[in-house]
Amino acid sequence: xxxxxxxxxxxxxxxxxxxxxxxxxxxxxxxxxxxxxxxxxxxxxxxxxxxxxxxxxxxxxxxxxxxxxxxxxxxxxxxxxxxxxxxxxxxxxxxxxxxxxxxxxxxxxxxxxxxxxxxxxxxxxxxxxxxxxxxxxxxxxxxxxxxxxxxxxxxxxxxxxxxxxxxxxxxxxxxxxxxxxxxxxxxxxxxxxxxxxxxxxxxxxxxxxxxxxxxxxxxxxxxxxxxxxxxxxxxxxxxxxxxxxxxxxxxxxxxxxxxxxxxxxxxxxxxxxxxxxxxxxxxxxxxxxxxxxxxxxxxxxxxxxxxxxxxxxxxxxxxxxxxxxxxxxxxxxxxxxxxxxxxxxxxxxxxxxxxxxxxxxxxxxxxxxxxxxxxxxxxxxxxxxxxxxxxxxxxxxxxxxxxxxxxxxxxxxxxxxxxxxxxxxxxxxxxxxxxxxxxxxxxxxxxxxxxxxxxxxxxxxxxxxxxxxxxxxxxxxxxxxxxxxxxxxxxxxxxxxxxxxxxxxxxxxxxxxxxxxxxxxxxxxxxxxxxxxxxxxxxxxxxxxxxxxxxxxxxxxxxxxxxxxxxxxxxxxxxxxxxxxxxxxxxxxxxxxxxxxxxxxxxxxxxxxxxxxxxxxxxxxxxxxxxxxxxxxxxxxxx
Numbered sequence: 195x196x197x198x199x200x201x202x203x204x205x206x207x208x209x210x211x212x213x214x215x216x217x218x219x220x221x222x223x224x225x226x227x228x229x230x231x232x233x234x235x236x237x238x239x240x241x242x243x244x245x246x247x248x249x250x251x252x253x254x255x256x257x258x259x260x261x262x263x264x265x266x267x268x269x270x271x272x273x274x275x276x277x278x279x280x281x282x283x284x285x286x287x288x289x290x291x292x293x294x295x296x297x298x299x300x301x302x303x304x305x306x307x308x309x310x311x312x313x314x315x316x317x318x319x320x321x322x323x324x325x326x327x328x329x330x331x332x333x334x335x336x337x338x339x340x341x342x343x344x345x346x347x348x349x350x351x352x353x354x355x356x357x358x359x360x361x362x363x364x365x366x367x368x369x370x371x372x373x374x375x376x377x378x379x380x381x382x383x384x385x386x387x388x389x390x391x392x393x394x395x396x397x398x399x400x401x402x403x404x405x406x407x408x409x410x411x412x413x414x415x416x417x418x419x420x421x422x423x424x425x426x427x428x429x430x431x432x433x434x435x436x437x438x439x440x441x442x443x444x445x446x447x448x449x450x451x452x453x454x455x456x457x458x459x460x461x462x463x464x465x466x467x468x469x470x471x472x473x474x475x476x477x478x479x480x481x482x483x484x485x486x487x488x489x490x491x492x493x494x495x496x497x498x499x500x501x502x503x504x505x506x507x508x509x510x511x512x513x514x515x516x517x518x519x520x521x522x523x524x525x526x527x528x529x530x531x532x533x534x535x536x537x538x539x540x541x542x543x544x545x546x547x548x549x550x551x552x553x554x555x556x557x558x559x560x561x562x563x564x565x566x567x568x569x570x571x572x573x574x575x576x577x578x579x580x581x582x583x584x585x586x587x588x589x590x591x592x593x594x595x596x597x598x599x600x601x602x603x604x605x606x607x608x609x610x611x612x613x614x615x616x617x618x619x620x621x622x623x624x625x626x627x628x629x630x631x632x633x634x635x636x637x638x639x640x641x642x643x644x645x646x647x648x649x650x651x652x653x654x655x656x657x658x659x660x661x662x663x664x665x666x667x668x669x670x671x672x673x674x675x676x677x678x679x680x681x682x683x684x685x686x687x688x689x690x691x692x693x694x695x696x697x698x699x700x701x702x703x704x705x706x707x708x709x710x711x712x713x714x715x716x717x718x719x720x721x722x723x724x725x726x727x728x729x730x731x732x733x734x735x736x737x738x739x740x741x742x743x744x745x746x747x748x749x750x751x752x753x754x755x756x757x758x759x760x761x762x763x764x765x766x767x768x769x770x771x772x773x774x775x776x777x778x779x780x781x782x783x784x785x786x787x788x789x790x791x792x793x794x795x796x797x798x799x800x801x802x803x804x805x806x807x808x809x810x811x812x813x814x815x816x817x818x819x820x821x822x823x824x825x826x827x828x829x830x831x832x833x
Contacts, residue, residue, distance in 0.1 A: 216261045217273040218374035218384055221294040223409045227251050229349055231366070231412055239417035243424075246278045246354040246366050248410070253341065253348040256320040262390055271313075272320040274409060275371050276352040279309045281363040287411060295379045295407040298367050307400035311355035313371050313392040319353045360419040369393065369406040379407025439469040445482055445541050450493060455483035464542050478540065487539045491527045494538055498523040514538050515547035609689045610660075612640075616650040649689045732820040735813055740802070744809035 232247040233240040240246075252258070256272035264270040277298075279285055284304030288297050300306045311319075325347035330336045340347055354366065370376050373391040377384055394404050418424075432438075446460030454460060462481045465473075478487055490512075497511030517523055520534045527539060537543045554561065600611035615622055619636035640650065648654055657664055715725035805813060 214261060215259055216374065217259050217370055217372045218378045220259055220273075220370070220375060220409075221378060223255075223368075225410065227255060228410055233414045235412035235414065237414040240358075240414050242358045242360040242362075242416040242419035243421040244358070246276065246356075246358070246364070246414075248276055248352050248366070248368060250350045250352075251345070253322045253324065253350045255350050256322075256352060269317040271317045271371065272352070273371055273375060274352070274368055275311070275313070275316045275319065276354045276366060276368055277310055277406075278354045278356050278358065278364045278366045280304075280359075281365060281413070285309070285365070287365055287367070287408065293379065293381045293407060295409065296411065297380065298365070298369065298406045298408050298411075299403070300405075301403040305400070306394055306402075306404045307396055310394055310396065310404070312396040313394070314396075315355065316371055319355045321351045321353070322348070323351065324348045358416050360416055363413065363415045365411060365413050367406070367408045368410040369408055376406060379409075380405060434470045437463065439466045439473065440464065441466070443541065443545070445486065448486070448490070448541075450489055452489045453483060453485045455479070458482050462542060464545060487527055490539055491525060495524045513551075515544065515551070612689050613650060613655050616655065617652075619650065645689055727824065730820060731824055732817040735816045735820060738813075740805050741809040742803045742806050744806050744812065746808045746812065 227250045229249045229251050231249075232244070250256070256274060257270055259273045260270060262271070279298065279300065282304055284301045286299045286301075288299065290296055300309055324337060324340060325344075326332070326336075326340070330340070352368065358364065370379060370393055373393050374384055376393040393406065395401065440463040442461050443464040444461045446454065458481060460482055462476045462478065465475065478484075494512050494514055496509050497514070514523065514525060514534070515537055516534050520532075522534055525535045525538045526532075527535065531539075537547055597611075597614065600614065615636060619640060622636040623633050624636050624639060625633045640647065656662065659665065711725065711727045711730065
């Protein structure tokens with residue numbers, strides 16, 4: 195820590211002389227400071243609309259030896275600048291002799307005022323650049339850290355304040371901007387009262403010759419000046435009226451006989467690719483008459499005849515361009531013309547088609563080689579196409595053999611169809627039988643039935659398959675007891691049996707007092723919020739599904755609740771119960787029948803369900819009771 199004198203004591207300060215380095219002390223710069231030049235040395239096609247430039251590694255090099263401060267506008271002149279001088283008579287870059295640096299000499303007939311920029315504006319052509327990381331805060335501390343720790347992110351740049359000419363050779367030189375720097379570089383004595391006078395003057399005060407020391411130099415040549423301005427300057431207006439884009443074509447002597455219309459010019463305008471906007475096209479009938487195209491049609495179609503009547507050589511006529519693509523060997527003049535008719539019956543179109551044919555004939559070897567190169571890809575594409583067709587045919591046959599018979603309504607096949615689709619029940623979308631306009635997944639439809647999800651699970655499907663061990667044992671048992679023959683084993687009807695309306699008996703735990711409706715609804719094996727008392731109104735009872743099997747029996751010791759019929763499954767036969775006797779074993783049924791069974795006649799539509807006598811009486815009593823105890827909310831009409 196520095197020590198300070200105690201209060202009342204005197205401190206002695208010793209003066210020191212400090213010498214500042216300025217432009218007059220520089221006799222060269224390290225070439226390694228040069229990072230890049232624009233253009234590169236020796237370039238011969240630099241675009242004339244760009245500016246020559248040079249970049250230095252040190253970001254403050256252009257102002258490092260500047261002894262003066264910035265002006266009132268904050269503009270600080272650099273102590274060196276970049277000039278580009280045309281190589282011409284009077285301009286010479288000679289090596290150093292008695293000087294420490296090479297010397298750029300500009301003498302007559304060259305004029306320094308035309309070759310050198312105005313030094314009063316040199317502040318505008320010197321820049322510094324810092325590459326800023328995107329995640330760094332924009333403050334002065336960050337900039338100082340980047341300059342100290344990341345030197346590769348910062349450069350300084352000098353631009354040449356000159357508009358370059360096209361196809362011109364230039365010498366680019368880095369020279370001092372102050373007279374003291376010029377004299378020091380030329381090894382000339384400095385004046386005693388050296389000031390910051392410019393190294394040269396511009397305008398009326400320009401001298402006839404000047405010699406400048408060069409810190410760094412390179413040469414280049416410009417190319418064409420291809421900017422928007424130069425391209426616009428080369429535009430020349432042209433008259434596009436009249437017959438621009440057309441060329442007259444005489445069709446009066448085509449080589450065949452025809453009847454020309456009197457007064458017809460006998461020629462048409464052959465159009466080019468570029469045409470004026472709105473140019474009208476000549477019509478053939480106006481130019482030569484209708485018989486010209488009629489006779490051409492007869493001649494062109496005659497080539498489609500393979501031989502003369504009675505034998506002989508085939509007829510050779512004018513070609514029908516595009517016949518193989520259109521798969522036609524004749525052209526038609528009447529009716530609605532197609533592109534093939536227009537192409538072959540209009541002489542203007544035949545000219546373009548003939549030129550295209552000559553191009554194909556001239557390059558036929560290359561085109562055939564390219565076609566053979568693509569033949570391998572075509573063969574692979576055809577193979578994939580054949581495999582796709584085979585897969586579609588196999589899939590269709592599998593569908594007809596295994597799935598379609600299950601949809602024909604044969605007894606016991608409803609259950610087989612549901613078990614077949616069970617692995618994809620979460621992805622299979624079906625229409626609801628009770629609402630055909632809506633659809634839902636098979637999983638949700640099964641969940642709405644009284645059948646448990648386990649009846650369609652994989653273990654149950656393996657256990658109850660028609661050819662499984664359980665089905666064979668049950669068939670043997672039925673055979674022993676002399677059961678009648680049926681078409682489907684009982685093990686293949688479990689899902690439909692569980693999905694049918696059944697009676698479910700639940701034993702409620704003992705409760706004190708009266709048992710309410712909510713107690714019954716919430717204590718069921720599957721609680722149903724729709725059966726809560728607050729949702730039971732006279733309107734709900736009136737709109738509830740009909741119950742044809744509902745009956746009131748004597749009060750038992752257990753509470754019996756009749757299950758809700760499945761609304762998503764419409765059985766095509768009554769559930770297995772006390773009907774016919776069980777079938778015997780079916781060992782001789784083919785697993786894969788060759789032909790699907792004939793479709794069954796459509797079943798008549800089921801009549802709408804009707805309440806039983808007990809259900810109608812119960813519904814009437816329930817509606818009257820709920821109108822008094824839990825009426826439906828009254829509708830509110832807003833006028």
